[in-house]
Amino acid sequence: MGTRLREQTEVKPKPMIEVGGYPLLLHIMRIYAHHGIRDFVLCLGYKGAVIKQYFLQIEALLGDFTLEFGAERKIHYHGMGARDLRDWRVTFVDTGESTQTGERILRASKYLNDETFAVTYGDGVADIDLAAALAFHRSHGKLATVTGVRPPSRFGEIEAKDGEVLSFNEKPQVAQGLINGGFFFFEPAFLKNIKQVPHAALEREALEKCVKDRQLQVYEHRGFWHCMDTYRDWQNLEEMWNSGAPPWRMWT
Numbered sequence: 533m534g535t536r537l538r539e540q541t542e543v544k545p546k547p548m549i550e551v552g553g554y555p556l557l558l559h560i561m562r563i564y565a566h567h568g569i570r571d572f573v574l575c576l577g578y579k580g581a582v583i584k585q586y587f588l589q590i591e592a593l594l595g596d597f598t599l600e601f602g603a604e605r606k607i608h609y610h611g612m613g614a615r616d617l618r619d620w621r622v623t624f625v626d627t628g629e630s631t632q633t634g635e636r637i638l639r640a641s642k643y644l645n646d647e648t649f650a651v652t653y654g655d656g657v658a659d660i661d662l663a664a665a666l667a668f669h670r671s672h673g674k675l676a677t678v679t680g681v682r683p684p685s686r687f688g689e690i691e692a693k694d695g696e697v698l699s700f701n702e703k704p705q706v707a708q709g710l711i712n713g714g715f716f717f718f719e720p721a722f723l724k725n726i727k728q729v730p731h732a733a734l735e736r737e738a739l740e741k742c743v744k745d746r747q748l749q750v751y752e753h754r755g756f757w758h759c760m761d762t763y764r765d766w767q768n769l770e771e772m773w774n775s776g777a778p779p780w781r782m783w784t
Contacts, residue, residue, distance in 0.1 A: 657757075672749045713757050
């Protein structure tokens with residue numbers, strides 16, 4: 533729902549807030565597609581119809597078209613304007629407006645084809661190598677992998693000695709401590725962790741059981757990562773995009 537971005541999320545879900553003229557959701561999906569993951573299941577909730585409508589109209593929104601009026605109206609699309617979307621497969625699943633994160637995955641699980649699957653939120657971007665993260669997940673043989681990241685500090689960092697400033701770094705990456713970066717890989721058996729607790733939250737009951745069973749590994753991403761929790765976060769992402777070289781853009 534993006535309550536801290538209420539001016540925009542009154543009319544759209546948080547993942548549909550635009551960065552550089554494209555919904556953040558599309559940025560995230562393009563990161564996956566760049567690494568060969570192009571079969572998506574969208575767990576819709578708050579204002580999910582906005583997401584459905586966007587993708588149903590995406591040919592017109594991202595490309596040129598000709599509209600012929602008359603008794604039989606005809607539309608001719610002149611390419612999608614985004615060739616990287618042409619081999620995508622996207623399934624839209626209504627999972628409830630206030631459903632917990634784990635329960636959303638469970639409700640969408642009938643579309644997962646009983647194979648390794650990825651999960652992410654709709655509000656964070658990174659220059660993460662998802663192919664490498666998937667290879668790491670498959671190498672350890674556990675049920676789950678979470679990506680650990682070091683977020684940018686919200687404050688400047690000063691290094692000083694005897695009162696003299698040796699370096700000043702405005703909002704550097706945090707040096708100590710990993711946080712959940714929101715990019716996961718799971719094996720189908722992980723779904724049992726969700727089924728055991730009604731209305732389970734992914735971040736609590738489901739993953740905590742994995743920790744207890746020693747079935748959770750972390751893939752450390754040391755590159756760029758940025759979430760969009762606040763208006764200032766959105767401004768930062770817009771500034772990066774407008775710079776012409778946003779760190780998370782790996783597609784052409």
